[in-house]
Each structure stands twice: as structure tokens, then as C-alpha cells.
Amino acid sequence: MRVLVIGAGPAGTRCAVRIAERLPGTEIVxxxxxxxxxxxxxALSKVLEGRAEVGDIITHPVGVLRAKGIAYRPATRIVALDCVGRAAVTEKGERVGYDACVIATGSRAARLPLPGADLPGVLLYRDLSDVLAMRRAAMAGGPAVVIGGGLLGLEAAAGLAHAGMKVTVIHAVDWPMERQLDAEAGAMLARRLGARGIRFAMPAKTAAIAGDGRAEAVLLADGTRIPARLVVMSVGIRPETGLAAAAGLAMARGIVVDDQMRTSDPAVFAIGECAEHGGKLIGLVAPALEQAEIAAEAIAGGATAWAPRTDSAALKVSGTAVWSAGEIAPADAEVVTLRDEGTDAYRRFWLREGRLVGAVLYGDTDDSGFYLNLITSGCSVAPFRAALAMGPAYVKVAA
Ligand SMILES: Cc1cc2nc3c(=O)[nH]c(=O)nc-3n(C[C@H](O)[C@H](O)[C@H](O)COP(=O)(O)OP(=O)(O)OC[C@H]3O[C@@H](n4cnc5c(N)ncnc54)[C@H](O)[C@@H]3O)c2cc1C
Structure with missing residues (x-):
């Protein structure tokens, strides 16, 4: 049995390891x-902030992979997949045959089609090479602009500010991380980051990046000019699906997969951010790793079905604690809020029919696991509703 895994991100690497454990002796590339x-x-944000070095975030040293019988081929981009001949072709023209293939090509960062978007000094935030380029640029100091105030944009902004740059975040809507936070938590976060020297231009629309040979400023639609030696675009991700589409696999926004992560070709699986299951793409590491386990099991002859769970996300910026899960500010839910202006702590919960459907924690996120369990279990919170916002210790007393 020969297995080829394309893409050595978290999903692909986990899948290769699990196949090696389940099917010893399998030839795995x-x-x-x-x-x-x-x-x-x-952990790239830690490297950007200088809290970790590259060696600290390596998850699978080559010896570990080799000991498991996995032939790791770095700097090996697969450029074509021949599903009929069951082989992939590398950039160098080498054919790699397989009996089962797992596509785990993840996503790429989107680049806004703006005038000046390709100027030197305009970077994306997706992989290690992006982070190392950002660190080099930050060493010279000066002004930086981050376009996009989502979770990754804020992590990039905090990292560059920590490295000594004067950072402005341009965000299209009224508060940062609007997909994970309600307006009040978003405003608190913007104030906290503002106190650390990060400026926000929001709501604001970026019109162009100006510069003579390299980025010098970002121009807003209202004519404002924000100086920038470095511009980081953090405006979303696109599933990396070109290989699968060219191979003729069934496609939607991502590579269409069934419950075992099998594509329209039964010998080819797709997992992680490149896969689309039940009409949905994923954008977090936990479900990508779960899908890797499911595909490995299917290749070994099992048939466990993957089912999406409630998404949760935390901002990884030192000195801020922000977490959210489930539905944020749905119009048809009841709201429970705890606000402590003295400690700058805030919690908001959304309830439907006596069940918790969404939560935002700001300032103290220690109870996040407790609230995630309440959301995923779908149990009634009615018996302890009055104590809900206070956390598990109080809920026990009330229940
Ligand atoms: C800075 C940053 C911070 C993040 N923080 C969080 C967080 O706090 N929590 C969270 O849940 N998620 C976070 N994410 C998202 C998380 O990293 C992704 O969900 C996860 O990496 C998806 O894993 P994947 O294996 O599907 O794809 P990827 O990690 O994108 O890996 C895909 C790999 O495939 C390679 N590849 C692509 N095409 C080919 C090809 N043709 N041939 C060979 N190789 C190819 C790519 O180079 C890449 O190495 C963060 C992402 C970034 C960039």
C-alpha cells in the first residue's frame, strides 16, 4: 500500500502520522x-512577537517522521494529479504513485486587488516565510499598516507593534473581530490595543497602496493617506484547490468530500481547509485535525463519520484575553451580560429556548471550556441561569 499526502500543514502531517500508526509498513510520502x-x-504569532523562535514551533522533527516510516519531502510542490494513473507530479516533473492520496493543501491568504497591492513591502500573513519577512521588515522600525482587523490582522498588528513599529489597523466595519465579538467586546478590545499604541482606522475602505518602487503609504477611499513602510494584508483566506479542480474532482468552494473525507474519486481524500463538507469550509485547526483522523481511519478500512462541532476562537496577543464560541449576537436570542468596569472584564451570552448558543468572554477567559461544553451539549441552562455568567463554581452552587 502506498499513500501520498499532499501538504504538510497540521492536517496533512497528522493524517500521515495516524496512517503510519494504523497501518505499519505502509509506504507513506x-x-x-x-x-x-x-x-x-x-504559533506563528509567537514567532512574530519574538516570544518563540522557528525551532520552538517545529512539531515533527525529521527523525520522528522517519521513525514512523514517513518519507517527508519538503519544498516539494505537487503540480498535477493523475487520478486515472494514480500518480502525482512534482514541480520537478517526478511522478509519485499512490494507492490512496490525501489532499491537505489548506488555504492561501487573499490579496485585495488594489492598485499597488504587488509593491515590495506588501506582505501576506499565512506561513513561516511571511513571518520571517515581517520580522526583517520590522527591524527597521517606522510605520506599518495592517489591512483587516480580524483575528489574524490583530495578531499581526500586535506582533509588529511589539517589534517597535507604529501600527495602524484599517478595518472595514465598526469594530475589530466582528465575526467573533459583539460590538461592546470589540470596542473594549480596540481600546485595549489602542492603549498599547495600535491605532484603528474604522470603518474605513482601503483604495490603494502608494509608493515609488516600494510601499510608502496606504490611501483610504475618503482621501486619507496613512504612511507605511510595511503593509500586511489580512483580509481572509481562499481554499487551495487548483490541483484538485484540474484533476477533475468534484468542486464547490472547496473540494467536495463525504463523511469519511472521500472526494468524488474513492482513492482520493481531502482534509482541512481545502475540503468542503456539507456545504461548509473550515477555518480552524481543531476540525482540520479531526478530519485528518477520520481520513486515516477510512484509509485503514474504518467508516467513522466526521461531524462539525461548535467553533471557538481565542485571540493570541499577550496581555489580552478574548474568547468566543457559537453564534454571536443572533437577532432571535435572549442576552445575559456581566460587565465589571473596575476590572475591565465582560461576558455576554446568547440563549435560545433555555439553551446557551453563543458566548463572548473578555478579560478573563479561564471558564471558556465550561461554556463551550454548555454550547456543544445543548443542555438546558434554565436551572442556573441567574448564576450562568459567574462561571462553573457559582453554577454548581445554584444548580
Ligand atoms: C498566523 C495564523 C494564526 C492562526 N491561529 C489560529 C488559532 O489560534 N486557532 C485556530 O484554530 N486556527 C488558527 N489558524 C488557522 C490554522 O492555522 C488553520 O486552520 C490550519 O493550519 C489548517 O490546516 P491545514 O493543514 O488544512 O492547512 P495549512 O496549514 O494551510 O497547510 C497546508 C500546507 O499545504 C501546503 N501546500 C499547498 N499546496 C501544495 C501543493 N500543491 N503541494 C504540496 N504542498 C502544498 C502549504 O504550503 C501548507 O504548508 C491560524 C492561521 C494563521 C496563518
Missing amino acids: LAGAESALPYDRI
């Missing part, structure tokens, strides 16, 4: 376009 060893992508 893990082909990754990046030149680094498999690393923890969500």
Missing part, C-alpha cells in the same frame, strides 16, 4: 511545498 519541517501554524 508526505509532500509539502514549504521548505521548513512541519510546524505549528497557529
Whole structure:
């Protein structure tokens, strides 16, 4: 049995490891376009902030992979997939045959089609090479602009500010992280980051990036000019699906998969951010790793079905504690709020038919696991509703 895993991000690497454990003796090739060893992508913010070095975030040293019988091929981009001949072709023209193939090509960061978007000094935030380029640019100091005030944009902004740059975040709507936070938590977060020197232009629309040979400023639609030696675009992700589409696999926004992560070709699986299950894409690491487990099991002959769980997200900026899960500010839900202006702590919960459907914690996120369990279990919170916002210790007393 020969298995080819395309993409050595968290999903692809986890899948290769699990196949090796389930089917000892299998010939496994893990082909990754990046030149680094498999690393923890969500820890990139730590590298940017200088709280970790590259070596600290490597998850699978080459010896570990080799000991498991996995042939890791770094800097190996697969450029074509021949589903009939069951082989993939590398950038260098080499054919790699397989009996089962797992596509785990993830996503790429989107680039806004603005005038000046391709100027030197305009970077994206997705992989290790982006972070190292940002660190080099930050060493010279000066003004930086981050376009996009979502979770990744704020992590980039905090990292650049920590490195000594004067950072402005341009965000299209009224508060940052609007997909994870309600307006009040968003405003508190903007104030907290503002106190650390990060400026916000919001709501604001970016019109162009100006510069003579390299980025010098960002121009807003209202004519404002914001100086920038470095511009980081953090405006969303697009599933990396070109390979699968060219191979003729069934596509929607991502590579269409069934409950076992199998594509329209039964010998080819797709997992992680490139896969689309039940009409939905994922954008977080936990479900990507779960899908990796499911595909490995299916390749080994199992048939467990993958089912999406409630998404939760935390901002990884030192000195801020922000977490949210489930539905944020749905119009048809009841609201429970706890606000402590003395400690700058805030909690908001959304309830429907006596059940918790969404939560935002700001300032103190220690109880996040408790609230995530309440959301995913769908149990009634009516018996302890009055104590809900106070956390598990109080809920026990009230229940
Ligand atoms: C800075 C940052 C912070 C994040 N923080 C969080 C967080 O706090 N919590 C969270 O849940 N998620 C976070 N995420 C998202 C998380 O990293 C992704 O959900 C996760 O990495 C998805 O894993 P994946 O394996 O599907 O894809 P990816 O991690 O994108 O890996 C895909 C790999 O495939 C490679 N590849 C692509 N095409 C080819 C090809 N043709 N041939 C060979 N290789 C190829 C790519 O180079 C890449 O290495 C963060 C992402 C970033 C960028």
C-alpha cells in the first residue's frame, strides 16, 4: 500500500502520522511545498512577537517522521494529479504513485486587488516565510499598516507593534473581530490595543497602496493617506484547490468530500481547509485535525463519520484575553451580560429556548471550556441561569 499526502500543514502531517500508526509498513510520502519541517501554524504569532523562535514551533522533527516510516519531502510542490494513473507530479516533473492520496493543501491568504497591492513591502500573513519577512521588515522600525482587523490582522498588528513599529489597523466595519465579538467586546478590545499604541482606522475602505518602487503609504477611499513602510494584508483566506479542480474532482468552494473525507474519486481524500463538507469550509485547526483522523481511519478500512462541532476562537496577543464560541449576537436570542468596569472584564451570552448558543468572554477567559461544553451539549441552562455568567463554581452552587 502506498499513500501520498499532499501538504504538510497540521492536517496533512497528522493524517500521515495516524496512517503510519494504523497501518505499519505502509509506504507513506508526505509532500509539502514549504521548505521548513512541519510546524505549528497557529504559533506563528509567537514567532512574530519574538516570544518563540522557528525551532520552538517545529512539531515533527525529521527523525520522528522517519521513525514512523514517513518519507517527508519538503519544498516539494505537487503540480498535477493523475487520478486515472494514480500518480502525482512534482514541480520537478517526478511522478509519485499512490494507492490512496490525501489532499491537505489548506488555504492561501487573499490579496485585495488594489492598485499597488504587488509593491515590495506588501506582505501576506499565512506561513513561516511571511513571518520571517515581517520580522526583517520590522527591524527597521517606522510605520506599518495592517489591512483587516480580524483575528489574524490583530495578531499581526500586535506582533509588529511589539517589534517597535507604529501600527495602524484599517478595518472595514465598526469594530475589530466582528465575526467573533459583539460590538461592546470589540470596542473594549480596540481600546485595549489602542492603549498599547495600535491605532484603528474604522470603518474605513482601503483604495490603494502608494509608493515609488516600494510601499510608502496606504490611501483610504475618503482621501486619507496613512504612511507605511510595511503593509500586511489580512483580509481572509481562499481554499487551495487548483490541483484538485484540474484533476477533475468534484468542486464547490472547496473540494467536495463525504463523511469519511472521500472526494468524488474513492482513492482520493481531502482534509482541512481545502475540503468542503456539507456545504461548509473550515477555518480552524481543531476540525482540520479531526478530519485528518477520520481520513486515516477510512484509509485503514474504518467508516467513522466526521461531524462539525461548535467553533471557538481565542485571540493570541499577550496581555489580552478574548474568547468566543457559537453564534454571536443572533437577532432571535435572549442576552445575559456581566460587565465589571473596575476590572475591565465582560461576558455576554446568547440563549435560545433555555439553551446557551453563543458566548463572548473578555478579560478573563479561564471558564471558556465550561461554556463551550454548555454550547456543544445543548443542555438546558434554565436551572442556573441567574448564576450562568459567574462561571462553573457559582453554577454548581445554584444548580
Ligand atoms: C498566523 C495564523 C494564526 C492562526 N491561529 C489560529 C488559532 O489560534 N486557532 C485556530 O484554530 N486556527 C488558527 N489558524 C488557522 C490554522 O492555522 C488553520 O486552520 C490550519 O493550519 C489548517 O490546516 P491545514 O493543514 O488544512 O492547512 P495549512 O496549514 O494551510 O497547510 C497546508 C500546507 O499545504 C501546503 N501546500 C499547498 N499546496 C501544495 C501543493 N500543491 N503541494 C504540496 N504542498 C502544498 C502549504 O504550503 C501548507 O504548508 C491560524 C492561521 C494563521 C496563518
